[in-house]
Amino acid sequence: MKKLYFSGDIVTMSGQVTGAAEAVLIENGRILKIGARDEFTIEENDDTVQKINLQGRTLLPGFVDPHGHISMMGTMSVMANLREDESFSDIQNTLETYMKDNNVEKGEVVVGFGYDHNFLQEGRHSTKDILNEVSTDHPIFISHASGHVGCANDAALTLAGVDENTQEEEGGVIGRIEGSNEPNGYLEEGSMITVQSHIAPKMEMDHVKLALLGQDIYLQNGITTAQDGATSHETLELFKDLAENGKWKMDLVMYPTVVDNPEDLKVNEDYTKKYHNRLKIGGYKLFLDGSPQGKTAWLRAI
Numbered sequence: 001m002k003k004l005y006f007s008g009d010i011v012t013m014s015g016q017v018t019g020a021a022e023a024v025l026i027e028n029g030r031i032l033k034i035g036a037r038d039e040f041t042i043e044e045n046d047d048t049v050q051k052i053n054l055q056g057r058t059l060l061p062g063f064v065d066p067h068g069h070i071s072m073m074g075t076m077s078v079m080a081n082l083r084e085d086e087s088f089s090d091i092q093n094t095l096e097t098y099m100k101d102n103n104v105e106k107g108e109v110v111v112g113f114g115y116d117h118n119f120l121q122e123g124r125h126s127t128k129d130i131l132n133e134v135s136t137d138h139p140i141f142i143s144h145a146s147g148h149v150g151c152a153n154d155a156a157l158t159l160a161g162v163d164e165n166t167q168e169e170e171g172g173v174i175g176r177i178e179g180s181n182e183p184n185g186y187l188e189e190g191s192m193i194t195v196q197s198h199i200a201p202k203m204e205m206d207h208v209k210l211a212l213l214g215q216d217i218y219l220q221n222g223i224t225t226a227q228d229g230a231t232s233h234e235t236l237e238l239f240k241d242l243a244e245n246g247k248w249k250m251d252l253v254m255y256p257t258v259v260d261n262p263e264d265l266k267v268n269e270d271y272t273k274k275y276h277n278r279l280k281i282g283g284y285k286l287f288l289d290g291s292p293q294g295k296t297a298w299l300r301a302i
Contacts (some may be wrong), residue, residue: 001050002027004043008054010034013061024059025049062224062250069147070252071235073214075205076113082142083114084116087121088130095134104138109156109202112142116293126151127175128185135159137165141199143192148291150192151185164190169194171290188296211238215250225251230285233261236268243277251278258284 006023012034022037033040043049080098085091095112110227117125131153132138139156143149157163164181168174168191175186187195221251228235231254242248254271256264267285270276273283290296 001045001051002032002046003052004040005052005054005059006037006040008056009058010054011058011060057263060222061295063222065218065223067229068227069229071211071217071231071239072147073217074210074212075214077213077217078210080110080112080142081114082112083116085115086119088126091115091126092130092134095131095140095142099135099138106137109139109159109199110135111143111203112140114145115142116145118293125149125186126234128153128157128183131156131185131286139199140151141195141201142296144291146294146296148192148292148294148296149186149188150195152187152195153185154229156185156195156199157185159202160195162195173296180269188294207238208242211242212247213259215248219250223250225253227282228252228254231256231261233264236261236264236281239269239279240268240277248278251275251280253280253282255282255285258285258286 003026004023005026010021010024012021021034023035023040024031025033025043026038032177044051056071080095082091082094085094091112097108098104098112099110115126117123125144126142128151131142131151133141134153136153136155138153139159140153142151142155152160152162162174162183164183165176166183169189171189172191172194173186173188174191175184176182177184216224228239231239236254236256239248239252239254261284265272265281268281273277274280289298292299
């Protein structure tokens with residue numbers, strides 16, 4: 001069905017429209033015509049065209065996400081939200097409230113996301129003693145806003161089998177209590193992923209539901225083209241299935257990690273560097289170091 005939008009600020013972002021952009025005609029998600037209001041007399045008299053009065057609101061093209069991880073959005077949205085926390089005490093309160101509101105039972109894992117040590121009053125990352133004060137019965141893991149570092153309590157370290165004898169993954173870091181090899185809960189890169197790999201199976205997740213939830217969050221914020229960096233093979237197949245069944249509504253560019261998925265471009269030629277069912281594999285993702293924000297990247301002191 002055709003839709004005619006009018007009576008609002010219509011921002012084209014193209015710089016190519018001559019005269020006033022007072023109305024726009026759309027069909028099946030594609031723009032057919034844009035121009036002055038009096039150019040749409042036929043459409044306004046056509047009962048098959050849906051007329052949408054913007055009532056002074058602004059209409060503009062969808063945003064393009066230039067670097068993101070939409071496959072993580074739905075999952076993160078059901079975690080404890082630490083983005084606004086400004087201290088260790090705030091993090092503890094957020095986790096406790098999350099556990100209460102979600103009726104988390106004894107022994108179930110608790111995951112929080114989004115704290116940034118750069119904006120905490122303490123000016124540093126949490127250690128396991130902070131999280132142990134929240135609970136020693138629940139494995140707790142909190143992830144930094146960068147997604148490259150985090151912290152686990154004793155229960156989470158035990159679940160992952162991390163102790164004083166555990167060797168660090170290549171490129172990873174296991175924080176240690178000063179004067180000993182005992183882990184202090186702080187984790188970086190590969191060592192963090194090891195702990196996460198033991199926590200994730202303990203979380204009940206409907207991956208289809210969470211993927212669609214992530215899509216809804218993007219669309220509600222006006223993003224119509226998304227990126228997914230470090231797309232796993234399983235996630236790529238999930239997106240393909242959603243698209244083939246008409247459930248994927250936005251353009252998505254995926255970047256599988258070349259180390260883990262070296263054949264993905266070859267076996268998905270229909271999607272490689274061209275859109276198919278609104279999906280495209282833009283290329284591979286490479287990891288050379290880590291996060292500037294989390295200070296795990298190669299940095300030079302000046």
